[in-house]
Amino acid sequence: MQVQARQTETDAAEAAIHACVRRFYELGEADALLGPIFNAAITDLEHHMEIVADFWSHALLGATRYQGTPFAVHVQLPIEPAHFGRWLELFTAAAKETMPEALSTAAIARAEHMTECFQSGLFPFKDKDGRPSRTPA
Numbered sequence: 001m002q003v004q005a006r007q008t009e010t011d012a013a014e015a016a017i018h019a020c021v022r023r024f025y026e027l028g029e030a031d032a033l034l035g036p037i038f039n040a041a042i043t044d045l046e047h048h049m050e051i052v053a054d055f056w057s058h059a060l061l062g063a064t065r066y067q068g069t070p071f072a073v074h075v076q077l078p079i080e081p082a083h084f085g086r087w088l089e090l091f092t093a094a095a096k097e098t099m100p101e102a103l104s105t106a107a108i109a110r111a112e113h114m115t116e117c118f119q120s121g122l123f124p125f126k127d128k129d130g131r132p133s134r135t136p137a
Contacts, residue, residue, distance in 0.1 A: 016103055017061075020094050021056060024094035025048075037077060059110050060106055075121075084118065085115075087115065088112065096108075
């Protein structure tokens with residue numbers, strides 16, 4: 001009975017992750033800042049959302065379906081520092097709307113950490129005015 005209860009909890013968490021990813025991309029595609037990047041970079045949204053859901057299942061539940069490296073994929077995108085704050089705002093809204101509190105808290109904490117890491121990796125320098133930059137001043 002305990003195994004069945006754990007499986008039910010895992011299934012519910014997986015469903016919440018999928019709902020979160022779907023809601024995030026609904027918000028992102030409609031967003032004036034992120035929408036153009038999403039629409040230009042994602043050619044098959046359903047497939048992309050499956051990959052992203054697998055990533056979050058790996059990050060939050062330890063699932064082994066995701067085998068990629070998200071940073072490498074994002075390096076080639078025309079992302080600027082302003083995109084990170086908006087991404088985090090939309091992800092936070094989607095997580096709070098679609099996930100139970102404990103799962104959304106864990107997802108948001110992971111998203112905050114990823115935002116910091118991605119920004120540091122993509123913008124390791126400062127320009128002459130002290131703003132994040134991809135190249136040295």
